[in-house]
């Protein structure tokens with residue numbers, strides 16, 4: 001096709017004006033970067049939250065009985081049957097409940113916290129299924145009947161100094177009866193915000209059953225650890241077949257509300273990014289319009305030499321294409337570098353949630369294509385404007 | 399051309415640049431159009447070259463009324479049949495000398511290689527074979543005008559239109575440029591229509607048309 005020369009002219013005109021070309025390209029690149037960076041962070045946060053939820057709270061799968069609230073089968077029986085699946089590494093029962101009050105007496109005063117989340121865990125099974133015991137930051141990572149592990153923030157609220165002290169735990173049973181026990185603090189637990197351990201009290205599961213007055217070895221959930229977490233759906237289906245009354249959830253499902261809140265927040269930032277695309281379109285329009293009016297005379301000359309109106313349009317659209325390509329290349333490159341950097345040197349966010357970034361070049365494709373298309377579209381108006389110049393008029397112009 | 403009128407209208411003004419101009423130029427002629435500033439010479443040339451359209455009248459070139467051509471036909475006509483030489487050279491500064499000369503051929507759809515070959519031979523003919531890869535912006539006025547002559551000729555147009563081609567050159571360079579054009583005119587039997595103020599340029603003419611206030615006042619063969 002006979003448009004190669006138009007491309008040549010477009011290139012020369014643009015590259016003779018390096019600053020304007022670069023300005024427009026950088027505007028495109030910047031929005032591409034903003035959007036993809038945001039995507040990387042979003043992905044990193046979600047994966048990080050999921051990872052922390054899995055390791056600290058729900059395991060790779062969590063078995064629940066949402067209708068009854070209680071898994072009405074002896075825990076050892078359920079653990080034994082679930083661990084028969086070859087992909088299941090471990091399973092541990094838990095009881096999740098609320099303590100009406102937890103209080104701690106210091107020399108000056110009594111610290112009381114109401115409605116404390118209490119998790120009862122099995123000290124033998126739990127370490128195989130989750131990292132709760134690995135997150136004991138002070139004291140001993142062990143649990144006996146009569147001892148508790150306290151989340152860092154809760155410990156602060158209770159006025160604990162170090163991993164020691166005597167707590168009074170008051171629980172209201174379903175019968176309405178209130179029961180209190182004294183327990184000693186054996187450790188302080190710290191997890192990321194997403195890990196969710198910082199506000200809870202961890203007690204021996206048998207002691208919690210006693211407090212609640214449960215005679216059977218029931219539980220409220222079972223956390224399951226898999227050797228291949230990506231096959232969670234397969235194992236979940238297998239478990240559901242045997243226990244149709246129970247629900248089996250992945251951490252993503254279990255923490256749906258949590259994650260949705262994050263996704264909404266980040267997609268708002270994304271909106272800002274796409275609004276930035278409008279700004280970069282304006283930058284491209286401005287730069288090209290300036291270029292067109294600066295080249296009025298040359299446009300007249302080209303028309304006199306026989307270049308058609310369409311040819312003039314094409315000429316400046318080629319410039320839009322070039323700006324888009326350069327912008328997409330710079331934006332893509334910078335975004336990749338930052339994503340790779342975050343992947344290899346993870347950073348913490350939201351307190352101490354460590355981002356889990358997995359760089360996927362495919363995710364860059366969309367913002368790059370959008371940035372490119374926008375600068376091509378933005379070149380249409382200046383290009384059309386150039387094509388309306390009458391050659392005789394245009395050549396009078398200096 | 400027959401009874402050609404050109405009226406420029408704008409907000410609050412109306413300029414009759416041409417008022418019924420008629421004259422004839424035969425094939426292969428070296429026609430010089432003369433007249434004082436503002437008499438309508440550039441307007442006339444623009445109309446012949448189809449980069450402007452007359453308000454009234456017909457312009458017949460090779461039996462075709464060019465005022466009735468479609469936009470696309472005019473583009474084609476300018477590209478293949480007409481060569482323009484301007485007072486201010488109007489080269490594309492961002493391109494090299496060679497690329498400037500190649501341009502009309504490339505627009506016409508000639509291959510890069512062929513356009514290059516043709517352009518090189520023309521540049522040799524105008525004495526610029528050693529400056530082909532220079533930027534067009536860095537030449538002297540005389541050199542620029544020689545480049546624009548080469549550019550005007552690359553598609554072997556039947557008609558070459560030159561608007562004060564020597565208006566920005568010193569007298570010695572002017573003489574050389576006119577001699578070059580005259581030579582090309584004689585060698586290729588191309589028709590030249592040339593607008594000038596300069597009476598020495600008129601010496602090369604085979605026909606002189608004098609205009610004043612948008613009317614032809616004299617038309618004589620030399």
Ligand SMILES: Nc1ncnc2c1ncn2[C@@H]1O[C@H](COP(=O)(O)OP(=O)(O)OP(=O)(O)O)[C@@H](O)[C@H]1O
Nearest residue numbers: 406413414415433434435436437438439440441442
């Ligand atoms: N686009 C235009 N709008 C309004 N008036 C115009 C326009 N172009 C030319 N004119 C007027 O038409 C008349 C003829 O102009 P033209 O440029 O043809 O003169 P010229 O003979 O080439 O003059 P010069 O020797 O100074 O170049 C002038 O009065 C000029 O002011």
Ligand SMILES: [Mg+2]
Nearest residue numbers: 439440441561
């Ligand atoms: Mg003039």
